[in-house]
Amino acid sequence: MPDSNLDKMRAELLHGLDVAKKQGAQGAKLSFGRGEAISCSFSAGRLKDTEVRRSSAYVIEVLVERKRGTTAGNDPADLPEMINRAISLARVGSPAHFSAYPAPAETKKVKKYSGKTVKITRAGLIENCGKMVDALKRYNPDLFIEAQGSRSVSEGLLVTSGGVSHRFEDTAWSLGSLAQKTEGTDMLFVGHGHSFREVNDFYNPDLITERLLFDLKHGEKIVESPEGRLPAFLPPEVLGMFLWPLVLGVNGRNVAKGDSPLRGRLGEQIFDPGLTIRDDPHWDFSPGAAEIDGDGIPTRVMMMVEKGVLKNFLYDLDSAGMAGAEPTGNRGCMPYSPEVLPGAEKSGDLLASIDDGIFIRELIGYGQSNMINGDFSGNVALGFRIKKGKIIGRVKNTMIAGNIYDLFKKDVALSSDRDPMLRLPSAVVQGLSVSTSK
């Protein structure tokens, strides 16, 4: 970090709190963050660009007569004006469903900063991207190949009128690649990437390439798409995507406002008893790792669905007040690192158990439906047909549709092995609606 001096910044933010109070605010919270990132990208199989990015931001929220106003900026010279503006916005602003920002409470220490990640250099990123590109070129020199790598280091502060003064530092890396094969008007896209806060075994170009080669090889042959209600194999990242409607449904603000179809249904069996889904912000070095939320409330492990039963909604300070519930330390009422607990069988055995079905790797348009209702639909941008327990080739012009609350209600099998970077298993679901144009 360039001339890191967070103590001076803390003093400025604390001064800002005083100024806000003197101008009539009953409460305030001020946050500051800054970061530096380096990245490189390869296009058409060769190094195309590198970037250095430095950015910072201030966010101020004030409470005036139980109304809130928010301003954001990135020039420290604008701080006094931002406070003035926040106060004038709050005078007409949104009703606050809490009377004060809470006092500091004990937080669980969560690791987010890794010295090993800080040491990632631009040359190292370029070398790793180059390895992915070379391996893919060896497989097929006609592929159109892209690769990206990045490393970032950030730090910041949150001070509130409740007495919270929290400092954070974090790091992150990402590595990914995609390849495209074009034959006539057929285009096959495959892509994969990893990101984490600490350099671990998955900061490894070979693992990413391995996955791309799996998809390229299985995608070489185009086969007839199945139709009707079929079993589907959902690899971990696709299972994660299928759970988006649940994330919207347990969002405490959606619950309090009446948008969520799960409102009033705590304790109800909503999914197959095999499904247990919880949020773990205390998972060290995960992308979602967090000690406190944006109001200074400690985070906690939250059970969302236990053995298929809806257990909890996720609340930030204001939404909890609105719903008459306790805040759960979830910023924006969203989970940090949602995970699905593993099942009994190996993913390979689950796949082998399918007589005729579909393996979904990539969907487009998934989020375009009435998602909060649980509805989904999508075009299978990359998917394979499974016959007699084996992948026999790639399907095209295939749509799926359904509702997750129907699909996950029963007959869901989860794998015992999980993607360690996502903490999600693979799943097999029954009766997925598949349509196709021949």
Add this chain to the structure above:
Amino acid sequence: MKDRLVSALKKSAADYTEVRFEINDSNSITFRGQEIDSVSSSKLSGGIVRACTRGGWGMAVFDSLEDLGNGIREAGEGAVLVGREKTELAETAGPATAEVPARLERDFRGVSLDDKIKILSGYNTILLKTDKSIATTQANYSDSFRTVHFASSRGNYFREERPRVILALSAVARDGALVQRAYDAVSSKTTFNVVQGLEALAEETARRAVKLLKAPPCPGGVYPVVLDQEMGGVFAHEAFGHLSESDFLYENPQVRDLMVIGREMGVKELNIVDDGSHPGLLGTQAFDDEGTPTGKTYLIREGKLVGHLHSLETAAKMGEKPTGNARAIGRGVPPIVRMTNTYIEAGKMSFKELLAGVDRGIYARGMMGGQTMMEVFTFSAAYGYRIENGQVGELVRDVVLTGNVFQTLHNIDGFGNDLKILQKGGGCGKGGQSPLPVTDGAPHLRIRDVVIGGK
């Protein structure tokens, strides 16, 4: 500002260097249900330097102009590290210096926060009170005033103001566990007045959410489909427009072959245009973010591919002219090849004539979203109707269309005479930059054999 940017650029040793510095003032008010959910305002400034040496790019992103010199040095060093070939960039057309102030018929910066809240509150009340099954609402007003300064080592400089105001209304109707949402929005870069007088729109939006509760899901299958102008516009943008963006083509020989000029892409009546200079539209600007003046580009004419969309680099490498389509969503991100205002030109058929050709099909209306993975597209209508024997029938929900663009462009068998370019909220997403202001348009279109996803 001009002198500061130009003089800093003189220190660059790269083959080509540009700097873009932006200041963006924005405001947002949201009602959710009975009350205001948030009121916020932001002022963010920052810039990006891009340097090119021997064909390699180095970029540096910064917040403060004090870091400009450092950014030019770092971008230059990055470019040297990357460059192994030859810098090929088309010449920059247009004037050396330009000032393009916003032309606002009514400037939203002159309207008080109280008045904006009052207008929004009025619509929110209509949304809430239209029917007892409305569970909640969302009404959002936002405006932004973006000032862009651009200078390049070729001696070009422009300053362009890019204002925008958006009003978005949504109603959620609920019947037990069934939740249906209806949405509509308006947007303008020329006047605040566009967000006034929308009481009927608010009521219609709420009524639609209520009606969707009773509507059955659209059955899956393969149907003839009539698209309204909004869906037709999304089709032009999503299904075809992205394929014509040359950053996807210029270094990819197989796709270049596929998108070669002169290729027969669709039926003879098909004309598709991108026009970043069309007066007053959201995708319109005087210059793109490399300093090229925007213009009108035919992409398909009489069914044949006649043009691509370009940046300076893609134009030079494909031996074509820059089209002014290198656009960045804001400060701190590089320009990439993007559409502006993209539309299918009108044909001759009336809406009635289009319907008359359909015995059993779907009339898809309004847009919920669209996405493409090059040849494959998928888009969701906000709602639809069955068509039976040439007549519009029952309302249906969950209308999701998908297909292969190369087949579908040949399957359009009816072009309406009612072209409309829609200016709504939202925008286009690509390369992590979203939402970029664009517009889409089309006349009513009739397409054979469209796959509709259904349960």
